[in-house]
């Protein structure tokens with residue numbers, strides 16, 4: 001049995017997978033960000049101790065956004081999480097006797113999709129995770145693109161409009177400024193203010209999230225259609241650039257806004273240069289924990305490839 005932990009800004013998902021990489025147990029904890037990293041790690045360790053009483057865990061993997069050290073054992077800094085030089089692998093090794101692995105959350109989603117999802121058998125594939133920002137991961141010639149400091153494949157931060165809005169990374173007009181769920185939600189808020197009697201405005205009274213525009217679109221709202229068409233155009237611009245750079249067999253899209261996959265693909269289709277390459281992740285919200293639980297397998301595969309190649 002393998003344990004996967006997916007640390008996010010709102011929730012920490014924890015799951016156990018069996019030898020067929022099927023989830024046999026799944027739970028989530030709120031991320032107590034205000035309380036600091038020691039409390040968050042304490043919560044995770046408590047949960048892990050309870051799981052260890054039930055399952056014989058042989059590998060542990062953790063997926064987390066943000067910067068890791070070069071050895072991929074500590075989280076140096078993690079965006080909206082209060083993690084600052086936290087030795088995550090060492091801390092969880094106190095609980096478990098087995099190997100513990102750490103990687104980027106988008107890489108975990110990619111690994112899951114590549115090894116057990118729709119990317120099985122691909123030599124080259126790209127994962128784009130659409131959430132608060134845009135994360136990315138790339139399999140290039142059956143190897144994970146890592147870069148010098150384990151921070152390669154950050155697909156959210158290539159510029160699609162140099163005169164676009166400021167990005168926390170220091171550039172202007174990055175892909176994620178236009179195509180993240182945050183960008184879609186901002187566009188919905190603007191449209192609601194400008195069209196107070198529209199269907200989307202009435203749905204927005206219950207709160208706006210990444211699926212509000214899709215729901216209104218499904219109800220025939222022309223304002224939602226305009227918002228989503230503009231959003232799809234930006235998302236497709238980034239995807240087309242990524243396709244030219246990597247020429248992958250598959251570009252897999254993941255994240256909450258891909259829930260209405262049929263509508264998203266329909267809207268993207270007219271703007272995509274190679275629509276047949278683009279698919280919605282087949283594992284949905286569980287990709288992060290499944291991928292984390294599979295990090296051990298991938299690490300071994302990666303190392304064996306490295307050895308074979310000399």
Ligand SMILES: [Zn+2]
Nearest residue numbers: 157167169174
């Ligand atoms: Zn950026």
